[in-house]
Amino acid sequence: MATHARRPDHQVVIIGSGFAGLGMAIRLSQAGCHDFVVLEKADEVGGTWRDNTYPGCACDVQSHMYSFSFEPNPSWSRMFAEQPEIWAYLRRCVDKYSLRPHIRFRSEVTGCAFDEAEGLWRVSVADGRVLTARVVVAGLGPLHVPALPNVPGLDRFQGTTFHSSRWDHDYDLAGKRVAVIGTGASAIQFVPRIAQQVGQLHLFQRTPPWIMPKPDRVMSPLERRVFQRLPFVQRLYRDAIYWQLESRILGFNVDKRLVRAAEALSRRHIARQIPDDPELRAAVTPTYTLGCKRVLISDDYYPALTRPNVELVTSGIREVRERSVVTADGVEREVDAIIYGTGFRVGDVSSLNIVGLGGVELNDLWRREGMQAHLGVAIAGFPNLFMLVGPNSGLGHNSIVFMIEAQARYVLECLRLLDERRARWMAVRPAVQREFNQRVQRRLGRSVWQSGCESWYLDDQGVNRTLWPGFTFTYWLRTRRVREADYDLVTRASATPLDPVFGGRSAAVGDGAELVGAGRS
Structure with a gap:
């Protein structure tokens, strides 16, 4: 007998409104998905660039690279922009792409639990609200929970x-x-x-x-005019920065x-x-x-x-x-x-009680096995949950915004696959995630990041769960397309039509349960 699944409050819930959350929201909107909401704990967008207002706060990646490729800013005042300018850039992006109607401020997420019977995520907010969503995208950022020193007294x-x-x-x-x-x-x-x-x-x-000289300078009025009138010149400038960093x-x-x-x-x-x-x-x-x-x-x-x-x-x-x-x-x-000035607890999601299939809690899982995800995005046992800047997708050499854009595109491809296969959810296969992480750790073992020093790149077992071990363009290539065989796509019986993520007519879901396009073990 078929169960009755309710329509979700939203197709997609995005957690956080820093570069990751906003980048995902913009790409969703551009792709034709308008049934999404951004949950932000503060009263304004910006994430790291809203919270860090200490004197001298600035980016250590050149401004023209530390920005969205689809939204260049020809008016950066310096090579390395300071916090107020970066925060203003993010707020302009919100307004330009009409995101404010989608953002719920003062909405701190306290928990996410996957309801397997309905194929929905139940997202709990600190004020007592519970939202349902087909998909959750966590754009928390790896550097948002302050780390305090363990000093007696x-x-x-x-x-x-x-x-x-x-x-x-x-x-x-x-x-x-x-x-x-x-x-x-x-x-x-x-x-x-x-x-x-x-x-x-x-x-x-x-x-x-280790501290290197800072090649900072003021961007001249002439440079800014050229970038504004000849966007391809700024694009070439950005590309030059990218390859220099790479x-x-x-x-x-x-x-x-x-x-x-x-x-x-x-x-x-x-x-x-x-x-x-x-x-x-x-x-x-x-x-x-x-x-x-x-x-x-x-x-x-x-x-x-x-x-x-x-x-x-x-x-x-x-x-x-x-x-x-x-x-x-x-x-x-x-x-x-x-x-x-002790930094952050990297990748800490302890403030979120994320519960996947079988009642498995993500914090418990990562405490036992270490932080792991496939491509830093999908986590085995947590259907329709996608992380941005997840495990082993951070960088020690280039702009994290580049990785965020690659991941947002990958998530869009996953959502398109859900629509094409009329699946209620998709979950990366454990063997795929395990093989990916084994390859990553083998490459990291040969890197300078495993040279014997203590750093926030390493967890308490000395394993680097933070950085991508190679060129960013190889990550870009790897995330261009979703390999369907990497995922189990699952349908569930329901009397309620399954609305596609990207609009259009509802996709009818048949009776029974089946795997669609599942790869072999």
């Missing part, structure tokens, strides 16, 4: 504390004694800015990063000897910017292979460390007291505020 500190991604603009740093914990990508941007304001800055470094993979995962020239350039950068303090130069010079951690760019970080009111502390922190920080060598430094 942090909870008893009586001064002001905040993470760089939750910057307290109401706190006046002028003349204060400030401790900064961490020397990663965020810290090297805000430390030079606040060093000019604070009375004393103690910068606690665990491991020095060449980095040759050293990272083809021949690690190629990074030696970059290491030499970085050491010369240190020598030029810290000419009179050999002890400080030694302290900021890494001893691991360049690229093992994310390579950073800055022209003002090293000079900031030479200021008389800045102290670089390389002794580990033993504890935090009510008004001070005590290091392993017993030195106590009194401070008024502590700023965490």
